[in-house]
Amino acid sequence: MRKPTVLALVVGLLAAVVGVALMPRAPRLCERSIGDADLAAAVRAAVDDPQGLRGLAVATVEGGRVRTAGLGDRDPAGSPVEPGTPFEIGSITKALTGMLLADQAAAGVVRPDDPVSAALPRVTGPTREVTLAELASHRSGLPRLAMDPVTDLIPAYWANLTAGDPYAGWDVGRVVEAAGDEEPGDGRGAVHYSNFGFALLGQALAARAGVDYPQLLDRRVLRPLGMTHTVFPAGPGSLPPAHAEGARAGGRPAQPWVSSGYAPAGGAWSTVEDLARLLGAMLAGTAPGADAATPRFTEDDRNRIGYGWFTTRYGDREVVWHNGGTGGFRSYLGYERATGRGVVVLGNTDRGVERIGLRLLGVPADEATEAGGPAGLLRWLGPGLALVLTFLGGLSLLATVRRGPDRLTLAASVAWALLYLGLAHRLGDWSTLPGAVWLLGAAVAASGVVLAAYRWPDLPLVAGAPRWRRMTSVGVSAAGAALAVAVILA
Structure with missing residues (x-):
């Protein structure tokens, strides 16, 4: 032998x-940056390890001044991230949907305590009695996703395994139909995160207005704020020009998540420039539906929630925020009323960026770690x-x-x-x-x-x-x- x-x-x-x-x-954040040099340096100081990150777009708002920077690459070819590069923002869309509810309530179009069936009569079964406020605060008792164990479980698992789109095929009609098959569980009244609940909320508000959800959000929230680069692609072929390409932290390319039905829960693409406009208006209290960020319900001893927006205590600080995660993107948007400071961080891999955002807000490193993603064996x-x-x-x-x-x-x-x-x-x-x-x-x-x-x-x-x-x-x-x-x- x-x-x-x-x-x-x-x-x-x-x-x-x-x-x-x-x-x-694996992707690795390179040394190139565009925009505010001091901000880019602060971001790099907040990044513990550049491995697993490909590109970051960042904005800070303080005292009416907006600073932006793009770091790294927006795609595997090495195209640079710029402050105007569109990213998939995932569940930050929920904060916009919460603002839409607050705006429509202020206009007298709906009442937060209305059952969802008042705005969307097609909803049947026990779900029809769930209120808009319960949907907006994750207290509806509805599951995280509407999923038939026979027809949906295997496709969802396959999408997760292959970095595919778990929401493919979920149009508005399917979301409404699925609502009739779901039943609020024993957890109704307590905060349990539900993508499906927010999808249903957005579709109910759109149905009440007689337009589709992207049109209503654009008319009532985005356009008044000048957020002209925040869009909802109709399909993978209609993504915004020069957009960032998403990937797993290990390098596998990820498909964009495109679904008209789940759009209110996480279908938007945006830029840090647009989201900085949102932050500035939230800090000033002039954004349409800004009252959505007011904490109304308690999740635990550190976290409260309004309509979509979370408020979390870090020592003597209170940060109002929302984050987002899709197959190949991570996002974080947060602000502190006491200091008048806000931050947006968008990344084009599935490695979390919350820690970066919290560090830029001034939260100490040992406390910011808590929002940094999976811990321990995970x-x-x-x-x-x-x-x-x-x-x-x-x-x-x-x-x-x-x-x-x-x-x-x-x-x-x-x-x-x-x-x-x-x-x-x-x-x-x-x-x-x-x-x-x-x-x-x-x-x-x-x-x-x-x-x-x-x-x-x-x-x-x-x-x-x-x-x-x-x-x-x-x-x-x-x-x-x-x-x-x-x-x-x-």
Whole structure:
């Protein structure tokens, strides 16, 4: 076995060298910046690790002065982020929807305590009695998402796995129909975050006005504020020009989330320049529906909520805020009434930016960490998955070569050694794990393939278990392989 072992080592080394061109590369915030240099420097000081970030657009508002900066790249090609670059802002849209409710209530069009059916008679079942205020404060008892376990669970899981659009196909009619199938749970009256509840709220307000939601929001909130670059794309092909491209922190490109039904919960694209106009008006109290930010209900000992807007206490500070997260974007918008200071941070990967925003507001680092994303074991889930998938196939192949029952088993092990490498590349979080680890896994798999080729001539086609059982096993393995290929190519 000396010759094949030496050859396997040589081939493994060559595979690692050749694999440099294919190894996973996580986005990394580069040194380029456009706009206010002092602000850009402050942002970099608030970024603990540039790995996993590709681009950031930032704005601060204080004393009537607006400062903006763009850092890094808006896409993999290296196009620069500018203050006017459009980003997907996700759930910051909910803050706008809350303002729309406050505006329509002030105009006498609706009352916050009206049941949703008063504005949207098509809603049936127990949900029809939920009030607009309950929807706007996440106290409706409705689930986070309207999901049929038979028809929706697999598509939602697939979208999460492949960085796809979980809201594809959810138009207004489907949201309204789904409301009739949902029932407020025992948690009604307590704060439980619900994307579906906000989607229903926005559609109810639009139905009452007799226009679609984007038109109503533009007429009542966006246009009066001069937010001309805040838009709701009708589809992936109608995204705003020169927009940022979203990605997972590990580097996988993410599809935009486009849904007319869920638009009020998180369908907007905007710029830090537009959102700075919103902040300035909120701080001045002149924004349409600004009363939405007034805390009305208590979530816990640190957090209260108004209509869409949260208020959180950090020591002796109170920050009014909302954040957002989609498949490939993160966003944060917050302001402090006592200091008259506000901040917007938009990023085009799924790595959280809340900590950056809080640091720019002056919240101490140890308190700002609390809003920085998953903690404990959860933060290591992505890197752990990358590590396991990188080596699982190659090590399994080496074990199979040693016992070598038959060619069928060996061929399946070779195929899975390669597939696991592909899955590790696509699903693993390489923002905290060096891409060179993947090269080592590729070397192990390549060495196993060489040793398998040496064993091949001496093995029978099928051995051991009855042929029917082996063929069934092959069929199951082939189906799994097809699914793995789909995940890799999606």
